[in-house]
Amino acid sequence: MERIDCDVVIVGAGASGLTAATKLRAAGKSVVVLEARDRIGGRLWTDDIDGAMLEIGGQWVSPDQDALIETLEELGLATYERYREGENVYIAENGERRLFEGDIFPVPAKTEGEIVGLIEKLDALVAEIDPDAPWAHPRAKELDEVSFAEWLGTQTDDEEAKLNIGMFIAGAMLTKPAHAFSALQALLMAASAGSFSNLVDADFILDKRVVGGLQQVPLLLAERLGDAVRTGQAVRTIRWTPDAPDAGVVVVTDSVEVHAKHVVLALPPILISRISYEPPLPRRQHQMHQHLSMGFVIKVHAVYETPFWREQGLSGTAFSPYELVHEAYDNTNHDDPRGTLVGFVSDEEADGVFSLSAEERKARILESISHYYGPEALNPVVYYESDWGSEEWTRGAYAASFDMGGLARYGADLRAPVGPIHFSCSDMAGKGYQHVDGAIRVGREVADEILGTS
Numbered sequence: 001m002e003r004i005d006c007d008v009v010i011v012g013a014g015a016s017g018l019t020a021a022t023k024l025r026a027a028g029k030s031v032v033v034l035e036a037r038d039r040i041g042g043r044l045w046t047d048d049i050d051g052a053m054l055e056i057g058g059q060w061v062s063p064d065q066d067a068l069i070e071t072l073e074e075l076g077l078a079t080y081e082r083y084r085e086g087e088n089v090y091i092a093e094n095g096e097r098r099l100f101e102g103d104i105f106p107v108p109a110k111t112e113g114e115i116v117g118l119i120e121k122l123d124a125l126v127a128e129i130d131p132d133a134p135w136a137h138p139r140a141k142e143l144d145e146v147s148f149a150e151w152l153g154t155q156t157d158d159e160e161a162k163l164n165i166g167m168f169i170a171g172a173m174l175t176k177p178a179h180a181f182s183a184l185q186a187l188l189m190a191a192s193a194g195s196f197s198n199l200v201d202a203d204f205i206l207d208k209r210v211v212g213g214l215q216q217v218p219l220l221l222a223e224r225l226g227d228a229v230r231t232g233q234a235v236r237t238i239r240w241t242p243d244a245p246d247a248g249v250v251v252v253t254d255s256v257e258v259h260a261k262h263v264v265l266a267l268p269p270i271l272i273s274r275i276s277y278e279p280p281l282p283r284r285q286h287q288m289h290q291h292l293s294m295g296f297v298i299k300v301h302a303v304y305e306t307p308f309w310r311e312q313g314l315s316g317t318a319f320s321p322y323e324l325v326h327e328a329y330d331n332t333n334h335d336d337p338r339g340t341l342v343g344f345v346s347d348e349e350a351d352g353v354f355s356l357s358a359e360e361r362k363a364r365i366l367e368s369i370s371h372y373y374g375p376e377a378l379n380p381v382v383y384y385e386s387d388w389g390s391e392e393w394t395r396g397a398y399a400a401s402f403d404m405g406g407l408a409r410y411g412a413d414l415r416a417p418v419g420p421i422h423f424s425c426s427d428m429a430g431k432g433y434q435h436v437d438g439a440i441r442v443g444r445e446v447a448d449e450i451l452g453t454s
């Protein structure tokens with residue numbers, strides 16, 4: 001077993017861990033980053049699939065994400081806008097395809113009024129929520145005891161309005177059914193993006209992409225850290241001394257033993273309990289980590305010889321709470337003559353299609369995409385479905401959230417260090433929650449936390 005000594009060992013070479021490592025090293029600390037996978041980046045992953053460059057994980061940057069934007073600037077990475085000229089498509093319950101512009105879907109006037117009213121109510125509630133401490137809201141417990149679906153039912157009896165508003169948080173963000181998470185969890189999701197209106201505004205939330213892919217952020221950070229970053233090193237055991245933070249930690253993989261003053265667990269919180277702790281973590285952590293789970297979504301890419309939908313005057317942006325693919329966008333790469341569509345199949349719909357053969361699943365998904373863009377969409381030259389649920393070191397997509405009641409009960413303790421053990425991840429962020437921006441914010445904060453104690 002190789003022995004390494006350093007000030008801080010970071011477990012996980014995603015955006016969060018690498019940001020923490022970069023900041024700690026800049027402050028003069030010696031760091032080692034241990035990454036289980038053979039690649040850098042965690043949920044940021046750009047790959048070549050049959051000759052097409054596809055972003056299989058996170059990719060979009062929105063204008064409020066200043067921590068991410070600063071990092072892109074520091075690393076010299078250029079961005080470009082998502083294509084959005086022309087009309088959007090909405091598919092109604094009866095299958096009718098309707099074209100529209102702006103954010104409000106072409107629904108009957110009564111439904112439109114209900115949707116606008118719900119957005120106003122949610123904006124007002126979200127304005128009362130501090131994304132860094134949603135549990136501090138005076139009605140936090142009450143809002144955490146009711147599912148988002150039930151809460152919507154107390155506001156309107158218009159099914160189409162409920163489905164559409166539900167979709168923005170459920171299928172599109174937390175990637176869990178609206179009955180499976182609380183109203184408080186929904187408000188945190190919206191507060192983390194500034195407002196509910198921001199989440200509804202695809203031009204805001206899905207604004208820009210990075211030329212060459214967002215995985216370059218962790219790749220370039222890792223490159224600067226050089227041989228301090230070790231891939232293929234799954235951390236199995238952490239030895240620590242409770243109540244004696246100065247005693248430090250020993251972090252053990254199959255081939256390396258790192259002795260350090262602090263460890264940062266920069267992984268999705270659902271993976272914290274996969275590591276053995278000697279002695280075990282305190283009861284609060286044992287309990288809390290059982291109340292978090294990953295959402296689940298399939299990100300589907302379909303590449304065509306040309307972006308044919310643009311010739312029909314379509315932006316590529318498409319939504320329907322009644323479709324298997326509940327949202328889709330033009331995802332054509334910068335300076336690429338080919339056209340790429342990206343679509344999402346979320347939570348229970350994803351379970352459903354994963355019970356089919358690969359051939360049937362592809363046929364069902366392309367059929368749904370063709371409802372938006374016409375029969376030409378049925379025959380892509382490259383087709384790819386992400387499968388984050390099968391990835392041992394992620395186990396779902398996009399990110400982790402608390403179950404009903406968990407946010408008010410445990411949220412305040414999620415990032416609290418335990419002796420020399422610190423926690424960092426996008427799934428623990430306030431602003432930028434479940435996004436790369438949040439991963440970077442928490443990475444910076446955990447570095448400050450350590451620098452403040454040593």
Ligand code: FAD
Binds near residue numbers: 012056268388
């Ligand atoms: P991770 O990236 O999950 O990094 C954790 C790392 O820890 C991983 O590399 C993992 O391999 C490693 N690890 C785990 N266990 C161990 C262990 N025991 N030992 C050693 N290493 C270990 N965000 C956006 O901002 N915009 C988007 O458009 C967007 N779209 C997304 C689309 C998809 C399909 C997915 C999956 C995510 C998307 N996200 C998006 C979310 C974003 O990718 C994540 O929030 C962010 O990348 C998380 O970074 P992280 O460092 O906190 O965690």
